[in-house]
Amino acid sequence: xxxxxxxxxxxxxFNATKHEQTVARSSNPFAASSFKGNVxxxxxxxxxxxxxxxxxxxxxxxxxxxxxGSISNFGQRIHQGIESITSFCGRMKDxxxxxxxxxxxxxxxxxxxxxxxxxxxxxxxxxxxHTIQKYMSMPVGKSEGKESLESMLISELSMDIAA
Amino acid sequence: MRDKRNVKNIIEALSRxxxxxxxxxxxxxxxxxxxxxVREMTSxxxxxxxxxxxxDVVISNKGKGINDLSTLVxxxxxxxxxxxxxxxxxxxxxxxxxxxxxxxxxRDNARSVKALMALSC
Numbered sequence: 001x002x003x004x005x006x007x008x009x010x011x012x013x014f015n016a017t018k019h020e021q022t023v024a025r026s027s028n029p030f031a032a033s034s035f036k037g038n039v040x041x042x043x044x045x046x047x048x049x050x051x052x053x054x055x056x057x058x059x060x061x062x063x064x065x066x067x068x069g070s071i072s073n074f075g076q077r078i079h080q081g082i083e084s085i086t087s088f089c090g091r092m093k094d095x096x097x098x099x100x101x102x103x104x105x106x107x108x109x110x111x112x113x114x115x116x117x118x119x120x121x122x123x124x125x126x127x128x129x130h131t132i133q134k135y136m137s138m139p140v141g142k143s144e145g146k147e148s149l150e151s152m153l154i155s156e157l158s159m160d161i162a163a
Numbered sequence: 164m165r166d167k168r169n170v171k172n173i174i175e176a177l178s179r180x181x182x183x184x185x186x187x188x189x190x191x192x193x194x195x196x197x198x199x200x201v202r203e204m205t206s207x208x209x210x211x212x213x214x215x216x217x218x219d220v221v222i223s224n225k226g227k228g229i230n231d232l233s234t235l236v237x238x239x240x241x242x243x244x245x246x247x248x249x250x251x252x253x254x255x256x257x258x259x260x261x262x263x264x265x266x267x268x269x270r271d272n273a274r275s276v277k278a279l280m281a282l283s284c
Binding site (some may be wrong): 037124130131134135136138139141149150152153154156159 | 169170171172173174175176178179180182184185187188192193195198201251
């Protein structure tokens with residue numbers, strides 16, 4: 001920044017012809033807008049950088065501390081791992097137990113008995129209807145013969161009384 | 164007691180039978196049975212016929228149909244009367260019974276059933 005003083009900047013701004021002459025000899029098309037001739041010799045963003053030895057030492061410190069930390073946490077991690085396995089097994093056991101309890105609570109019953117009854121009742125109703133149709137073709141009064149509805153009914157009821 | 168299946172089938176056949184003699188058989192054999200279940204089936208069969216003679220048996224006869232001593236038989240008969248699609252003949256017989264029956268209980272029963280049937284129409 002040493003060569004880029006306010007005076008020189010003033011010369012560049014207010015004495016443009018001199019500068020243009022210099023630019024005209026240049027083959028760089030961006031020379032007009034460049035900082036040609038005004039070399040920055042100092043880094044304006046320069047900070048205090050650590051030396052190589054400092055870098056190495058700080059890096060090593062970090063590595064060592066990480067290593068020591070990892071070693072010191074090793075047993076704890078194993079312990080935590082065992083604890084997590086134990087808790088996992090515990091959860092698994094609880095899950096199995098609760099599943100077993102639920103399975104015991106659920107009553108699975110295939111109601112074959114009622115299904116069988118329904119089929120039987122339908123079958124009986126069909127048979128009854130067939131019998132009724134047969135009886136309807138028979139004579140009613142017993143005077144018309146032994147095979148009449150009246151005689152059959154009397155016979156059935158007398159059997160009931162006898163029983 | 165034996166299975167009533169065959170008795171039920173015979174009574175059902177008599178209730179569907181077109182022969183008028185079926186009413187006589189149901190009246191003489193069925194409604195005089197000592198078994199409540201048989202009397203109930205017979206009364207319902209007579210109501211299902213829905214003709215004057217059959218309805219007259221269960222409405223205006225003392226101790227039969229709606230006048231049966233068994234509550235089961237009486238209530239089943241009333242229920243069957245209320246379930247009739249055409250109640251004209253039943254209401255006519257009930258009115259005649261209310262006006263002309265010599266028995267007070269029969270008249271009272273007929274009046275009550277008539278009121279029920281009027282409500283159900």
